[in-house]
Each structure stands twice: as structure tokens, then as C-alpha cells.
Amino acid sequence: MSRLIYLTARFLLVLACFGNAGNAQTTEMPNVLLIMVDDMGYGDPGCYNPESKIPTPHLNSLAREGMRFSDAHSPGPLCHLSRYGLLTGRYPFRANIGQWPRKSVIDASRITIASMLQSAGYSTSMVGKWHLGFDENGYDAPLPGGPVDRGFDSFFGIRASTDIPPYFYIRNGRAVEPPTNKIEENHSEGWSPIQGKFWRAGGISPDLNLADVLPRFTDEAISVIDRHAETKSTNPFFLYLAYPSPHTPWLPSEQFVGTSDAGLYGDFTVMVDAMIGRVLDTLKDRGFAEDTLVLVTSDNGPVWYAEDRERFGHDSTAGLRGMKADAWEGGHRMPFLARWPGRIEAGAMNDQLVCFTDVLATLADLLKITLPDHAGPDSFSFLPTLLKRQKRSSAETAGRKSLVMQTGSGLWTVRVGEWKLITGLGSGGFSKPRRVAAAPNGPAGQLYHLASDPSESRNLYLKEPSRVKALTAELERLRSSAVTRD
Numbered sequence: 001m002s003r004l005i006y007l008t009a010r011f012l013l014v015l016a017c018f019g020n021a022g023n024a025q026t027t028e029m030p031n032v033l034l035i036m037v038d039d040m041g042y043g044d045p046g047c048y049n050p051e052s053k054i055p056t057p058h059l060n061s062l063a064r065e066g067m068r069f070s071d072a073h074s075p076g077p078l079c080h081l082s083r084y085g086l087l088t089g090r091y092p093f094r095a096n097i098g099q100w101p102r103k104s105v106i107d108a109s110r111i112t113i114a115s116m117l118q119s120a121g122y123s124t125s126m127v128g129k130w131h132l133g134f135d136e137n138g139y140d141a142p143l144p145g146g147p148v149d150r151g152f153d154s155f156f157g158i159r160a161s162t163d164i165p166p167y168f169y170i171r172n173g174r175a176v177e178p179p180t181n182k183i184e185e186n187h188s189e190g191w192s193p194i195q196g197k198f199w200r201a202g203g204i205s206p207d208l209n210l211a212d213v214l215p216r217f218t219d220e221a222i223s224v225i226d227r228h229a230e231t232k233s234t235n236p237f238f239l240y241l242a243y244p245s246p247h248t249p250w251l252p253s254e255q256f257v258g259t260s261d262a263g264l265y266g267d268f269t270v271m272v273d274a275m276i277g278r279v280l281d282t283l284k285d286r287g288f289a290e291d292t293l294v295l296v297t298s299d300n301g302p303v304w305y306a307e308d309r310e311r312f313g314h315d316s317t318a319g320l321r322g323m324k325a326d327a328w329e330g331g332h333r334m335p336f337l338a339r340w341p342g343r344i345e346a347g348a349m350n351d352q353l354v355c356f357t358d359v360l361a362t363l364a365d366l367l368k369i370t371l372p373d374h375a376g377p378d379s380f381s382f383l384p385t386l387l388k389r390q391k392r393s394s395a396e397t398a399g400r401k402s403l404v405m406q407t408g409s410g411l412w413t414v415r416v417g418e419w420k421l422i423t424g425l426g427s428g429g430f431s432k433p434r435r436v437a438a439a440p441n442g443p444a445g446q447l448y449h450l451a452s453d454p455s456e457s458r459n460l461y462l463k464e465p466s467r468v469k470a471l472t473a474e475l476e477r478l479r480s481s482a483v484t485r486d
Contacts, residue, residue: 043318089376104145165202
């Protein structure tokens with residue numbers, strides 16, 4: 001039944017793509033390479049933080065050759081929240097994200113970036129970390145509800161993070177080898193329990209070594225590009241490369257040990273940058289670089305504590321407050337790079353407020369696809385600010401004006417313009433204090449003016465009661481609305 005629902009939804013999307021005048025066939029159709037790394041902070045790449053202790057030459061090169069976004073956000077400050085919003089154009093609080101360990105999170109009828117592009121004639125592939133669930137019935141049985149049932153022609157990857165068992169590779173809809181072996185929990189001396197070479201105990205397949213996962217995914221991504229070149233296909237490709245790094249365990253290969261001044265985490269991030277470089281080099285070598293829109297970002301903030309900043313002199317969030325899972329900016333404001341030679345201005349900075357949910361509408365806008373009303377309900381196109389073209393009207397370039405999300409511990413955040421409201425006290429995530437009880441006559445939440453206070457150091461909650469009231473009302477409106485895009 002799930003497969004039937006998916007095929008019906010895809011048929012309807014084909015009509016949307018081609019029904020009027022074959023829009024997707026007659027417009028420019030670049031290849032699309034979407035790379036999402038895992039737990040890398042806003043201040044890790046040198047192109048975002050000149051004081052970074054981590055060399056990132058390939059990310060820096062993308063910034064020089066393309067556009068750097070300064071106000072891009074994940075739709076949630078945790079891995080699975082971010083990925084759901086990216087692929088569906090829908091805020092993750094609208095779905096039962098918590099069911100991912102045993103059930104697919106994306107409904108079969110939900111249009112995804114992959115199914116939209118697939119219906120527009122793209123060859124669609126995913127490599128890497130899924131973290132959006134399968135309809136599991138044992139690991140020696142098929143795994144429905146995953147990437148190949150949600151718009152991808154092919155998939156090679158893992159079900160979740162490389163510190164969440166069971167650990168095994170998946171090819172399309174089946175385990176390559178079931179996780180029949182066992183691995184014990186591991187930690188690293190000198191780091192917190194969830195940093196360093198940390199992984200949890202559980203099942204692991206005989207063919208998977210945790211230290212090999214990052215280069216293996218790079219090889220797989222390169223093979224996708226190579227196959228497309230060898231078949232001489234006239235259809236464009238979409239490759240979603242979801243690296244599970246530099247999320248723990250931090251396992252840099254020997255050649256990368258000592259290449260940063262930010263310890264094990266920095267060395268592993270250097271390795272991630274190098275793997276991205278290998279993929280970008282393949283695009284160039286195969287003649288695809290000029291015709292490929294490359295988007296690179298991170299799913300959420302880093303796991304990097306105050307003591308880590310003091311020890312290494314490296315600020316993984318470049319002055320932003322907080323880290324992974326937090327309501328504060330360090331938890332969800334992400335590096336976001338875009339390159340398309342000749343179409344995106346080289347070395348450009350974009351300060352438009354964007355969310356990962358916006359990628360769906362932006363690609364639809366590029367391909368002149370009219371999305372059905374139920375698709376990408378929280379997706380706003382940022383295409384007018386992305387491409388080198390004659391400036392559109394102010395109404396067309398308005399873009400996203402608000403952002404709403406929920407943290408790991410349930411705090412709500414709403415952003416309208418430069419004002420940001422958090423519905424409680426504390427980080428709401430990994431930073432301490434996580435939650436704080438309101439004191440008598442004290443603020444019940446947090447209000448920040450990000451333009452004048454990007455580090456969220458001055459809580460204006462008590463000084464701006466009318467703004468708190470207005471933002472609270474807007475939060476409730478956005479939460480209760482099924483669709484926020486125009």
C-alpha cells in the first residue's frame with residue numbers, strides 16, 4: 001500500500017511538472033549536488049571564520065567561486081529534524097519524527113526534493129546518512145520506506161549516525177550484510193562522554209569499519225558521477241551526499257592526524273573538507289563542474305563546549321551562542337554555500353533569511369515547476385537572490401520573513417525579521433543550563449534583537465512586552481497553519 005501511495009503521488013507530480021507546457025523540459029536543468037555534512041559549526045570553515053583553527057581549503061574555494069549565506073538555518077537543531085525539513089520543505093514539528101528508529105518518517109504521499117526532480121527527468125541518487133527511518137522488520141528483510149521509496153533511484157548508506165547502532169550498509173532497500181557482529185561502547189580520554197571516538201555498543205555488520213565510512217561514502221559518490229558520465233545520459237543528475245561526519249566518532253585517517261589546531265575534531269573536519277574536495281574534483285574531471293549547482297551545508301551546530309574553545313582557541317560557532325540541539329543561534333545557524341559558475345556571482349555574500357526547507361521551492365522555481373498546494377508547505381524560494389540576473393520586483397525578492405522551530409527538549413523559537421523569541425529559559429539543548437525555571441518577576445522566556453546582538457547576550461523579554469506578545473501570537477499562528485509559504 002505504501003508503494004502504491006508513493007506511485008500515485010509521483011504521477012500527480014509528473015502532471016505538475018509536465019502537464020502545462022513541458023516546463024521542466026524546456027528550461028535550463030543543471031545537475032544538482034547537495035552535500036550535507038554532520039555537526040559542523042558555523043565557525044569551522046575558514047570562509048566563515050578567519051580565526052578558525054581548522055584548514056578548509058575546499059569549502060573556502062566554494063565560497064570564492066560562489067555564494068556564501070550568512071543567515072541560513074536548519075529547520076531543527078538535531079540531525080533527523082534537519083534532514084526531514086530539507087527533503088520535504090516542511091517543518092519537522094509537523095511530523096512524528098521520533099518514530100525514525102523503527103518506522104519511516106516521510107509519508108509515502110509526501111513530495112520530496114528527490115521525487116520532484118525524479119519526475120522532472122533527473123537521475124536521482126543518495127549516498128550517506130538517512131536518519132529518517134525505514135519500516136523495519138528485521139535486517140535480513142527488505143527495508144521499505146527509505147530513500148528509494150521516496151524519490152531516489154539509488155541509495156547507498158546507513159540508517160543513522162555512526163555512533164547509533166546497529167551499524168551496517170544499505171544498498172537501495174536492503175542491508176548489504178546484516179549487523180550480526182557486536183561492538184562495545186567506546187569513549188576518548190580528555191573529551192566529554194559524547195565527543196571524541198565515541199560510539200555506542202550494538203550490532204555491526206562484518207563488512208563495516210567505522211573508520212572507513214567517510215572515505216567509503218566519498219568513493220560511492222564519485223562512482224555515481226562516474227557512471228553518469230560513462231552512460232552519456234542526456235538527463236541531468238541529482239546527488240544528495242549526506243556525510244555522517246564530523247559527527248562522532250571522530251576518526252580521522254592517519255594522513256589527517258595533526259592537520260588542525262583544534263584537536264581530534266579539527267582533524268576530522270579537515271578530512272571531511274578533503275573528501276568534499278575529491279567529489280568536486282570529480283565533477284571537474286568529468287566535465288560537469290560548469291553545469292552543476294553545488295549546495296553545501298551542515299545539518300546542525302557542533303558539539304563544542306566552552307572548555308573546548310578555551311583549550312584550543314577555536315570557536316566552532318564564530319561568536320554565536322550555543323551548539324547542537326540549542327535554541328540559540330549556534331545550534332541552527334549554518335554555513336551554506338552555493339556555486340554554479342556563470343549563474344551565481346563568485347565571491348558573493350547573501351544575507352537573506354533562509355531555511356533548509358527552502359531548497360525544495362528554490363529548485364522548483366529554477367525548473368519552473370508549480371508545486372501542488374500540499375507540497376513544501378514551509379518552503380520559500382530564494383532563487384531571486386541566488387542567481388545573477390536582472391533584479392526582480394520587491395514583492396518577488398521578499399523571500400522568507402519568519403522562521404519557527406522546536407529544540408531537542410521542546411523549547412519553541414520564532415524569528416520574525418531581526419527579532420527572535422524563545423519560549424523558555426536556558427538553551428533547550430546540549431548547552432548548560434538546558435532549562436531554567438522562571439524567577440518571580442523575572443522573564444519567562446528570551447527575546448533577542450539579532451541585528452544588534454547576534455551573540456544573544458541581552459535578553460529584552462521584560463523590556464519589550466508588546467513585541468513578546470506579538471511574536472507569541474505569530475508563533476501560534478505559524479504552528480497552527482498547515483501552510484506558511486505563499
